[in-house]
Amino acid sequence: MHEFFRYLRDHDGVAASATARTFGVTWHKERRLIDLGVLDKPSHRVLRATACPETWRQRCRLATMGPGNGVISHASAVRLHGLEGCDNDDRIHLLCRKGSWPGSTGEIVTHFTRGLCDDDIVDVDGIPVLNVPSTLALLRAHASETATATALISALRNGWSVTEIQQAATRWQTRGRPGPSFVIDALQRATRQPPSRDYASTGASISSAADQGSRRCSTTSLVTSSQRSPVQI
Secondary structure (H helix, E strand, O other): OOOHHHHEEEEEEEEEEEHHHHHHOOOOHHHHHHOOOOOEEEOOOOEEEEOOOOHHHHHHHHHHHHHOEEOOOOOHHHHHHOOOOOOOOEEEEEEOOOOOOOOOOEEEEEEEEEEHHHHHEEEOOOOEEEHHHHHHHHHHHHHOOHHHHHHHHHHHOOOOHHHHHHHHHHHHHHHHHHHHHHHHHHHHOOOOOOOOOHHHHHHHHHHHHHHHHOOOOOOEEEOOOOOOOOOOO
16 A cells, blocks of 8 residues: 555656556555545546645646546647747646547646557557647647747757757647648748848747757657547647
8 A cells, every 4th residue: 555655746646546456556545545535536547645735747647647548738748848938838638539538637738630540649647648849749739929939949959850840849730730831931941141130049049959969868758559549630
């Protein structure tokens, strides 16, 4: 039992009922802990320790554990990846497959796509998150131009290459989706000499960040297909 509560402590106070079973917490013990107020059930087959604070990260984790097989995306992914630009966005953005029916624990902005593949998803402390290049490609539709440019600069300074980001943006580019075009245009204009007057400051910052970011410095690991079942292209 002590090991289970250590697990909860290390995972924002949240665990699946199936995980509890691996620690020897039977259904009867689970019910007893819920009756005592030690645990509650924010959604089906999900347990939460009532002693743990209800944080934004906990809300992210809970969102991915609900129905819909979703992954954290957009501004929420920017924050989880430790990038700048979306620190004040406390909403939870969840990217799900077309036709799914995700839960609605807390304030969740749900997005749907048929374009998600295995390589788009990474693991951040046990939370499935859209990787950095794909996050940047989709961000502009739900974040300001300044926030998106700031996140792009932050990613480049963290070591993501222009090529990686451009390739992801190109793959996500479709009619009516503004994010990929914004990223592609920003990178192209940053390398064009001289930048236009209204774009000079941002363009110079992106160009400078691109020069610094020659190698990827991500410590996240890919989520295997056995762990998640994202929609294929």
